[in-house]
Amino acid sequence: MKKSLKLVILILVLTLITSNIASAQVEVNAKAEEHTADLIFFEEVLELIKAEYPFEVEENDLIVTAVKSMLKSLDPYSDYYTKEETESLMGSLTGSFSGIGIYIEEKDGYITVVSPIKGQPADKVGIITGDLIVAVDDVDIKDMGVDKASALIKGPVNTTVKLKVKRGDKTLEFMVKRANITVSPVYYEIMEKNIGYISLDEFSDIATKEIKKALSEFDKKGIKKVILDLRDNPGGFLDEAVSIGRLFVPSGPIVYVRDKNDNLTTHRSYLLRKKYQLVVLVNGGSASASEIVAGAVKDRKAGILVGTQTFGKALVQNLIPINDGSMIKMTTAVYLTPNKTLINGVGIEPDYIVENDGLRDLQLMKAIEILK
Numbered sequence: 001m002k003k004s005l006k007l008v009i010l011i012l013v014l015t016l017i018t019s020n021i022a023s024a025q026v027e028v029n030a031k032a033e034e035h036t037a038d039l040i041f042f043e044e045v046l047e048l049i050k051a052e053y054p055f056e057v058e059e060n061d062l063i064v065t066a067v068k069s070m071l072k073s074l075d076p077y078s079d080y081y082t083k084e085e086t087e088s089l090m091g092s093l094t095g096s097f098s099g100i101g102i103y104i105e106e107k108d109g110y111i112t113v114v115s116p117i118k119g120q121p122a123d124k125v126g127i128i129t130g131d132l133i134v135a136v137d138d139v140d141i142k143d144m145g146v147d148k149a150s151a152l153i154k155g156p157v158n159t160t161v162k163l164k165v166k167r168g169d170k171t172l173e174f175m176v177k178r179a180n181i182t183v184s185p186v187y188y189e190i191m192e193k194n195i196g197y198i199s200l201d202e203f204s205d206i207a208t209k210e211i212k213k214a215l216s217e218f219d220k221k222g223i224k225k226v227i228l229d230l231r232d233n234p235g236g237f238l239d240e241a242v243s244i245g246r247l248f249v250p251s252g253p254i255v256y257v258r259d260k261n262d263n264l265t266t267h268r269s270y271l272l273r274k275k276y277q278l279v280v281l282v283n284g285g286s287a288s289a290s291e292i293v294a295g296a297v298k299d300r301k302a303g304i305l306v307g308t309q310t311f312g313k314a315l316v317q318n319l320i321p322i323n324d325g326s327m328i329k330m331t332t333a334v335y336l337t338p339n340k341t342l343i344n345g346v347g348i349e350p351d352y353i354v355e356n357d358g359l360r361d362l363q364l365m366k367a368i369e370i371l372k
Contacts, residue, residue: 079328
């Protein structure tokens with residue numbers, strides 16, 4: 001793994017430093033000497049730490065930290081993921097993972113069950129909301145943190161994990177058989193006045209498929225008024241944003257993607273005509289892919305935006321796998337709305353600015369009012 005990470009450092013250093021190399025051979029040679037000097041400097045610092053630091057350190061941990069720091073210095077969205085972190089990230093993006101089907105959070109050092117997923121292994125054995133998981137396979141997980149605890153709970157399909165759970169004054173033990181868990185990012189229902197409501201949590205790789213299911217149900221019932229709720233949706237896959245945009249936005253551009261060489265790629269809709277009367281709900285937590293859809297809906301007059309200013313993230317990241325199972329996520333482009341507006345750091349202003357009061361969902365109420 002160490003060699004792979006050093007190769008990652010070499011690639012990143014070369015990429016970051018050589019972006020403006022001129023064609024002249026003299027300058028190329030000078031830059032090459034700089035690259036060598038930079039790598040020697042990194043190696044010297046690494047060896048100095050190993051030789052002189054009075055506490056035990058793992059060389060691999062130092063290299064991982066260096067790579068993470070280099071990428072994070074670019075922007076908040078570029079990062080390096082270890083093999084374990086990569087597996088967790090891809091599980092969240094694909095909406096599918098091997099585990100027992102629970103949502104957890106850390107509270108006062110305890111891993112607390114927020115909710116079991118209905119019909120999944122944890123739910124079937126009787127684990128309930130509010131349970132405190134104190135041990136996994138006899139390993140005490142107090143103060144361990146959500147990520148590490150989650151890694152212990154997850155595992156290969158059809159293997160069994162033992163959980164020790166505190167429930168009030170009782171301590172219970174559960175043997176739970178792991179399974180493939182698929183979590184839909186979509187919730188939908190038919191509301192008053194024949195309005196279809198769709199909430200999308202993230203643009204995972206099953207988002208389009210799940211939204212199509214919802215729209216199919218609406219179509220069967222003749223529903224043409226739709227609320228698409230993108231509030232607190234942090235984004236996800238660009239392709240999913242484009243394909244979902246194609247369900248609502250008429251023929252024409254959905255988003256432009258511009259790389260560092262100013263090459264512009266146009267992602268288009270091919271929908272002949274607008275099918276639904278649409279209201280999209282957004283807020284400050286609506287980011288990235290959410291803003292691609294919201295921007296397309298607003299610029300192309302495909303619907304009405306209700307809520308508050310969106311987050312303002314118009315940076316596109318690529319996922320670059322490394323041979324050892326780790327991965328680089330790095331910003332490689334920016335996107336522009338159909339009107340060729342760059343909303344990064346600015347966000348999108350809704351057509352109707354509505355603040356919730358903490359008691360009622362005034363934004364949803366406004367959407368219903370518009371569609372009535």
